Amino acid sequence: MTTTHVKPTASKQAGESLLQVTDLTKHFPIRRGLLQRVVGAVQAVDGLTFDVARGETLSLVGESGCGKTTTGRMLTRLLEPTGGTILLEGEDITHWSTGKMRPLRREVQIIFQDPYGSLNPRHTVGTIVGAPYHLQGIKTERGVKAEVQELLELVGLNPEHYNRYPHEFSGGQRQRIGIARALALKPKLIVADEPVSALDVSIQAQVINLLEDLQDELGLTYVVIAHDLSVVRHMSDRVAVMYLGNLVELADRDELYTRPMHPYTTALLSAVPIPDTQRRTKRERIRLEGDVPSPVNPPPACRFHTRCWKAQEICKTEAPPLVELAPRHRVACHFPENAEGPGASDPAGLASSTSPEGSLGAAQEPPA
Template sequence: MNQPTETADSTSTPRAEPLLSVSELTKHFPIRRGLLQRQVGAVQAVDSLTFDVAKGETLSLVGESGCGKTTTGRMLTRLIEPTGGTILFEGRDITHLSTGKMRPLRKDVQMIFQDPYGSLNPRHTVGTIVGAPYRLQNVKTEHGTKRAVQDLLELVGLNPEHYNRYPHEFSGGQRQRIGIARSLALRPKLIVADEPVSALDVSIQAQVINLLEDLQNEFGLTYVVIAHDLSVVRHMSDRVAVMYLGKIVELADRDELYARPMHPYTTALLSAVPIPDTNRRAKRERIRLEGDVPSPINPPPACRFHTRCWKAQEICSTQEPPLAALAPGHQVACHFPENVTPAAASAAAASAAPATSAPTATTTTTTTTS
């Protein structure tokens, strides 16, 4: 189980009351074959995730493609049904609520989709798209739906006169702003943003990120941001959860994670972030991971990263490391973490105590200097 545990010398960082609490969240997609469509396996997209999101906080989920980020976001918004675990929103269990019971909660939980081209109906005008939440939830506004939609368009940096235009008349950045306006219509408390800027030009990305931050400050929004661009994540996150093959391998405050990554996978991801300064780039060690990401249909036993990790030893393939707090507010799932204090290193070694024999190196270093 990938459940967080506390070490003896760690202390919890005081945080606000959680708006969203996730415990052992799991999603396995069945694989069916044959005439009778019998299940012959399952894609283990997400496996035993546990985390909290405080009110007004931005938590980012990062990792390689296929690690389960989008699946997690869709479970949080109940667009897909979890296989196991619990999702608590403001203390209420929403894990298996029916469509009818979820409808009132749609006012509080919204999603910004990754594709600004595919998420807008090309047959509807902007006014119809952004005004849909008001009609679906039967919400009456003081000056009518049209005025409310025009106010939203102005809020996200569009012209109120765009009300009668169609999506194909807008650029990618403008379409994403339309999607953001739609998600804000009912003044939600939680917004799950799935790669909100990945499909946009770099110059437009900064505008949308700044817009999201301004809206958060103005309305007290809570964000769960799904992203793979670590530069974007660093700019807009309060905390970062690093996922690998359906599991969280590291969870920490943004500054702590970027300054002192402890999991080898996080270290490898950060080493790939582009650095404009040529002098700094020349001094940085570039870590290149060998091999492909294993299949989620049959993930490696114990630590799922051990097949690509340059620090892997025998215990990594036989015993799964728990997601343990090795520093205040910094949780890591690794038998041999990096950048840790001697006390934390001793605690990590203690977690490996059940091994019957001393671990021996099985994987060589794959680091090269760029």
Template structure:
């Protein structure tokens, strides 16, 4: 496979969840438009993050990429191969290449299984016999993520949140996947533990050449770990750019507002900072506003925003900086 070609290509991905009607037949008349035409690509070895507020469709996107959900339409290509229409029976080989880290280390590990069984599960399910035996492979994985190999026979409840997240990470690494999708991997952890896990994820990436798709809402963590960042709002990507471009020169008003709202641990900033106050709440994804979906909360909205949907296009000098806005910010 050509190394320059992107590892993951997502094109016009759509996922609508039908909502049952109230009538006798409960016909689905409406749909939650969770993901509505999302396109992006992820290069080998990079960390691509998707940020946005709850309900914007970032977790659904993660589940579509890993094929835990089947898309309504659109394509997902991994290494050039379309995986979006694979029937369920043929998904198992895919799981070798794509693995997922979950948010909650308490519910993502089976409490009745030992750590050895949990981390060794991928070997068992995929019928892989690693060199030196499964037990040794599991113990090597445990030390790779900073746990002791002696933890093999213990149960999840004996571990703290951060250690459990390490167990989950060891499990995702078992089959040497090409792509790891991490859905809020550190948001359930305490600050001091969060930093340990973030460092671990970065070390593993350097060591094993992993590619990450990270879903997160903490903009400080995202800035720390990402190479490129996409911002989603109501099922659409509103801006994609290299990390520094996005954080220093946000073009979409929503990105700018979100960045200005992040609290900073420094009292001197209290007075200096200009904060953009957004009005109101995110509209319902069942009936998203016409035109630009952000126009109901945007202070720059004009008539064109209410009627015409802005395309996601290159804006500004930085290559690969795309934004979907009729009146992009200029800085």
């Protein structure tokens, strides 16, 4: 049995920024009628601002529909932003054309959530992983086949799998194929959209360890989109919490897990499963009432005030700015929690989960 190793805390964000995002916005128009008039808009992402340092892992977390995947697709320019700016190594790529973006595809790649739907079932593994070389017109000294086989070995697959088809692999092995395809062009930034959510729990730890080993070996920078807060704790340097298209909290991993300040973050962490029954019974479980409001007509001011137990009148009339309430800890809340004093709460009961003994277990994958 293998276990995930917990990523050591690092201050990488103090270094040079690889990616800078300012007021990033994406609204999908709603059209109706014969003339397809615009009658509204789905406010999927509304004013995100953050940066990612070289070699850092930034995780985006939140409920389904909060805009995480839309953000990731804008960062890779698979979606055109409605507003804001995206700077990659200081260059504004926000509205680059498809032709201008082609060389940039070598620098930015994406790992898709579904290892079944993201691979063409009619193509062999060699064709899938070798496609980036042909699309970019890259010539290699040893040939594309040798490069692809080396990539397969790098991600833990047998080079002899070159001529096999996706249906001959397990879910974890298919995700490794997707990772190999993303690594083909030696990118600097990889957006991983729920990279382990579609996998068995026994396989998740293997893929997490693989991604971290590749980061150390190749100097990669990750933006990870995830639901599982236990996985996020193992992989991240910093965590950004999103709610209904807004960024509500951004902090170093350990700081956020031990001292969450936004009520929404506190509620999320209180829902993290804990195997230790004694610790589980001692913590307070916060259950949010009501459903997530529609992004077509979000609540005014603070979008979380309709479900927040601390909401007051100002929350309904004035949107809280994202301000730094502690070193490298930014929060958008009028009445933040744990904002004063050195004492740190641990609503998720995860403070003692930083040792390998508290990590996820994983069984070995069966051969294809």
